[in-house]
Amino acid sequence: MKQPIQKIAVLTSGGDSPGMNAAIRAVVRCCFYHKVDCVGVYRGLQGLIDADFTPLGPRSVKNIINQGGTFLKSARSEDFRTKQGREKAYKNLKEATIDALVAIGGDGTFTGCKIFNEEFNFPIIGIPGTIDNDINGTDYTIGYDTALNTVVEAIDKIRDTANSHNRLFLVEVMGRNAGDIALNAGIGAGAEEILIPEEDLGKDRLIASLKRSKEAGKSSSIVVVSEGDQIGKNILGLAEYIKENLQEYEVKVTVLGHIQRGGAPSCYDRVLASRLGVAAVDALMEGKRDAMIGIRHGKEIVVPIVEALKGKNEIDLKLIRVADITSL
Numbered sequence: 001m002k003q004p005i006q007k008i009a010v011l012t013s014g015g016d017s018p019g020m021n022a023a024i025r026a027v028v029r030c031c032f033y034h035k036v037d038c039v040g041v042y043r044g045l046q047g048l049i050d051a052d053f054t055p056l057g058p059r060s061v062k063n064i065i066n067q068g069g070t071f072l073k074s075a076r077s078e079d080f081r082t083k084q085g086r087e088k089a090y091k092n093l094k095e096a097t098i099d100a101l102v103a104i105g106g107d108g109t110f111t112g113c114k115i116f117n118e119e120f121n122f123p124i125i126g127i128p129g130t131i132d133n134d135i136n137g138t139d140y141t142i143g144y145d146t147a148l149n150t151v152v153e154a155i156d157k158i159r160d161t162a163n164s165h166n167r168l169f170l171v172e173v174m175g176r177n178a179g180d181i182a183l184n185a186g187i188g189a190g191a192e193e194i195l196i197p198e199e200d201l202g203k204d205r206l207i208a209s210l211k212r213s214k215e216a217g218k219s220s221s222i223v224v225v226s227e228g229d230q231i232g233k234n235i236l237g238l239a240e241y242i243k244e245n246l247q248e249y250e251v252k253v254t255v256l257g258h259i260q261r262g263g264a265p266s267c268y269d270r271v272l273a274s275r276l277g278v279a280a281v282d283a284l285m286e287g288k289r290d291a292m293i294g295i296r297h298g299k300e301i302v303v304p305i306v307e308a309l310k311g312k313n314e315i316d317l318k319l320i321r322v323a324d325i326t327s328l
Contacts, residue, residue: 005099005123005284007037009053012070013044013077013105013112016261017129017143019269020070020104025061026277027102032058034285039098044105045112046077048089053096065270068146068263074105080112083119090120099123100284102277104142106130107309110292114305123289125280126305129273131261134178134312137303138294142276145268147174147260148185154256155189155222162220168210168242168249172235174260175226178312181260182226183319192221192327197228198315203238206231207245214248216328221249275300 010027012020024040031038040056041047064071079085093101100123103113113124128135131147151173162169171191175181179196186194192213195201201209206223213221225235239251265273272295279293279300292308294301 003099005036007039007096007098008100008102008281008284009039009041009093009098010056010072010102011041011044011047011104012072012074012129013103013109014074015106015130016069016074017131017141018068018146018261018263018265019142019273020129021061021064021067022265022270022273023104023127023129023142023277024070024072025065026274027281028056028061029058030278030281034281036281036285039096040072043073043075044077045080045089045109046075048092049077049079049085051092051096065274066264068261068265070104076108077112086116086119089116090122093122100125100289102127102280102284104129106132106141107135110135110305110308114290114309117290117305123284125283125288126292126308127273127276127280128292128294128308131181132175132178133180134176135292135294135308136310136312137292137301137308139296139313140272142269142273143261143265144180145272146263146266147181148188149266150260150263151181151185151256152188154259155185155191155224158254159189159220159222162222165250166219168221168223168246168251170223170225170235170239170242170251170253172225172227172253172255174256175228177228179226179228179315182224182229183315183323186224187319187323187326189222189224190326191224191323192218193223194323195223195225195229195231196315197226199320201231203231203241207242210242210246210249213327
């Protein structure tokens with residue numbers, strides 16, 4: 001018979017995302033609900049190796065649901081990539097009498113957890129926390145909705161100056177190899193063109209589209225560019241190409257960068273994080289392990305880690321059509 005779980009650790013790893021604190025809060029309070037001890041791990045997977053643990057209770061996580069970032073801190077861990085580092089992490093967990101782990105993060109975090117589980121058969125449940133929305137097996141990841149709203153708000157402000165000076169703005173958004181932020185924020189902000197890695201628009205087609213916009217009477221344009229798009233070597237190189245081939249516009253570049261990761265989480269992200277945090281603890285108490293809690297069609301689901309790591313969700317091609325029609 002398996003030993004009943006009496007103590008659960010929680011950590012955040014990889015890039016921070018708005019809503020991580022809400023997820024931590026839900027995990028801690030669900031542990032209290034199940035009469036299980038909870039331990040916070042500072043600095044992600046590296047904290048396991050350094051035994052940087054702290055007891056957490058319901059009052060430890062008060063007033064954090066509205067805060068961005070993660071109060072447990074986050075860090076990349078080269079040590080955890082080594083067998084020696086993982087052995088030390090396991091030894092620390094056992095010495096602290098920790099029976100299971102909830103890991104909040106993205107594909108890098110889940111990859112490390114999968115290896116750790118295979119080596120030591122240690123119960124782990126993952127919660128998808130990344131603004132990129134690039135985890136397979138879940139419709140949304142924690143932080144994605146907040147990042148979208150941040151991007152739309154920024155583009156709205158950029159459009160004001162674009163209209164005032166008849167300028168063409170290239171706005172680069174985060175997303176690595178996933179175009180979800182660019183596509184959805186581009187539609188929401190009324191962008192004239194959206195460049196994403198999943199669809200190769202091509203330089204010639206981009207120039208032709210911008211010319212049509214000019215001929216249609218548009219005095220300014222916004223082009224949203226996903227950082228993973230390969231239409232140009234980089235966004236500055238793309239700007240130079242447009243300047244050379246479309247002299248009607250004054251071209252400006254804005255890279256939103258890490259502003260997209262910060263700020264108070266949206267209501268949606270707070271609720272999503274709370275739901276996934278509770279579901280993660282419930283799953284561990286039910287004996288589940290080596291899995292991720294996702295959201296599909298509005299319901300929490302348990303997804304094997306190997307499935308979560310199989311690429312990313314496919315882009316909604318219907319949204320590309322919507323973007324093309326509404327930008328006319």
